[in-house]
Amino acid sequence: MSTPEVRRHADSDTLVGDVATALIERLSAAQERGEVPQIGLTGGTIADDLHRELARRAGDSSLDWSRVVFWWGDERFVPADSSDRNARQAREALLDHVPVDPARVHEVPASDQVATAEDAAAAYSATLRSEGAGFFEVLMLGIGPDGHCASLFPGHPGLEARDAIAVAVHDSPKPPPDRVTLTFEAMERCRAVWFIASGEGKADAVARALAEEGSVAETPARGVHGDETVWWLDEAAASRLP
């Protein structure tokens, strides 16, 4: 587990552009090693901006989108066609615009496909166990003003989950209330965890996440560490860092 690296950018446009460049380079390099890289996508506004930028650049590189495996760090437990689904947002912004292999896009089951969020978490965990490579090349994460990442919220039982890849979340403080999220244990099986955050509204959470002292219970983003962890920030989101 390495010390988190912080990469600051003047504004959200340059932030999104640099993350897109780095992500395409990293996935292409994995393919050049003969690998089929696994990426965990996240929901949220800056992630949506990133997905759109990746789609704009789709033809600019040698990246073979059909040899990338897509997962989600979390998902809302709502109907599959709900605009609240992270997967629907990612398809509209990116996956419907690049030649992915549909068999390599693994959505979390939706509320009109299984009965409960627990069933969805169990099914998604089983798929990750059978189809995953045992690790993510890159896990993308946003951060909420309360310091949550994926759907691991302050004080929630999911923070304590052990021996589980994905768990159900209820009473999420960020609507919708029912979700599925990867656990800290699952998130640590990453060559790289990339947090991406933009705007003054995230500055306090980012500072708490990167502070020397602090609790994971209060700021869950403190609990996620890949082999490498990079915080991709614009100056506004980095404004409370020393």
Ligand SMILES: O=C(O)[C@H](O)[C@@H](O)[C@H](O)[C@H](O)COP(=O)(O)O
């Ligand atoms: O399902 C979700 O809601 C997301 O996965 C969530 O973890 C998101 O990444 C952060 O809340 C940041 O969202 P914004 O970028 O919209 O602030």
